[in-house]
Amino acid sequence: MPEIHHQLSLAVDPKVVYPLVATAAGFARWWAADVRDISDPSSGVELGFFNRRTIYRLRPQTFISPTTAVWHCETGQEWSNTVLSFILQPEGSGTLARFSHAGWAAATEYFVSCNTVWGALLFRMKAAAEGHPQGPLFTAEGTAY
8 A cells, every 4th residue: 555754854842743743723733724623632633625625534543742643534535544643753952753644545646646745734834843834734715825
């Protein structure tokens, strides 16, 4: 099964990065403007895209603060049953963030597109963590570019 992998260094402690990858409020700072908790934060989150025509429902799988946030995606034509992993390792006075999006059924054109989008998203996450927020890449209606 194909997987997406990215890594980047951040000039902040993992404790600063962790809430950005482990909470609905964190995702809203860099990923999507339309993010909602499902019932309560421990039940997961929904991310709405393009006026909620696309919704990704993520359930927590493994959370170890401040180093690990693993989400299981329950919805989406190609995202269903994929797994998003954010592994945060101390690196000097900063963090090495390792990201993977695993469990894809096939390396489709959409998979390739998502690989590129994840790169842009992670740089927005880095900017938010380092105090230079750009806002979420996905607005309620579309994208911020």
